[in-house]
Amino acid sequence: MSAILEIKNLDKHFGGIHVTNHLNIVFQKGEMSAIIGPNGAGKTTFFNLITGLIPPDEGTVIYEGQDITRARPEHIVKLGMVRAFQVASVFLDETVYDNIYLASLSHFHKNAKIFIDRMAFKDAKEHTEFILKKIGLWHCKDMKASELSHGDMKVLDIAIALTLQPKILLLDEPTAGMAPNERIKMMGLLKELHEFFKLSTIFIEHDMDMVFGIAQIIRVLVQGQLIAEGTPDYIREHEAVIEAYLGKEVL
Numbered sequence: 001m002s003a004i005l006e007i008k009n010l011d012k013h014f015g016g017i018h019v020t021n022h023l024n025i026v027f028q029k030g031e032m033s034a035i036i037g038p039n040g041a042g043k044t045t046f047f048n049l050i051t052g053l054i055p056p057d058e059g060t061v062i063y064e065g066q067d068i069t070r071a072r073p074e075h076i077v078k079l080g081m082v083r084a085f086q087v088a089s090v091f092l093d094e095t096v097y098d099n100i101y102l103a104s105l106s107h108f109h110k111n112a113k114i115f116i117d118r119m120a121f122k123d124a125k126e127h128t129e130f131i132l133k134k135i136g137l138w139h140c141k142d143m144k145a146s147e148l149s150h151g152d153m154k155v156l157d158i159a160i161a162l163t164l165q166p167k168i169l170l171l172d173e174p175t176a177g178m179a180p181n182e183r184i185k186m187m188g189l190l191k192e193l194h195e196f197f198k199l200s201t202i203f204i205e206h207d208m209d210m211v212f213g214i215a216q217i218i219r220v221l222v223q224g225q226l227i228a229e230g231t232p233d234y235i236r237e238h239e240a241v242i243e244a245y246l247g248k249e250v251l
């Protein structure tokens, strides 16, 4: 295993609140990892910091050995760290097919060489079909995005992120608002995509069945601090984690 993302001494305040408190984390290539913690712990802010949406007060973000701390979000996406945008990137009036096609086309034009080298697709159409089949949305490719169920909308959002051929896929609460059966489907899908595309996946999640079901490493944030990291078995029995977040129900 080798590191794909190294966070060094990352720090951020919002007014008087210390939202990110001197974080040091190394994410390994190919790792399926979860970030958990109470509301307001700074999980989403962490994603905002590493994807270039907001600048840190202090610290460094190293991606594949390269300092990307103050790089622009588009540049970070182009390097291969891609976040599913929780539906913000979906064109509601377009079909499911066209949503993926438009994203593929735009990626194809911007990164023609990378696109061909990495996956050897002839064109954006071929790539669109591949993604739709892989992610299980082929049967509803002609539906308008606005007609999708909440769960399928989230899947479409992840499909758009995959279209950008990520190496690291970041997901902020992929099962939020989903019915139990949709959650189970999402859990299976993320595991499958992680393995098939050889991704490094980092997901923030409050659903502990999902976290303990698929994460290889769990990191726990409380008030901006990393209070524990380790395997599901380690985290499940970690005193401070139980006290601060898990309570007794996961035991």
Ligand SMILES: Nc1ncnc2c1ncn2[C@@H]1O[C@H](COP(=O)(O)OP(=O)(O)OP(=O)(O)O)[C@@H](O)[C@H]1O
Pocket: 014, 015, 017, 019, 037, 038, 039, 040, 041, 042, 043, 044, 045, 046
């Ligand atoms: N742009 C901002 N300006 C000021 N305060 C902010 C900003 N973004 C987040 N915060 C504050 O920072 C803290 C951490 O917020 P963040 O959204 O990162 O938490 P979270 O762990 O993702 O919580 P949740 O589980 O509820 O999504 C909160 O107190 C929030 O109000």
Ligand SMILES: [Mg+2]
Pocket: 043, 044, 045, 172
């Ligand atoms: Mg959040």
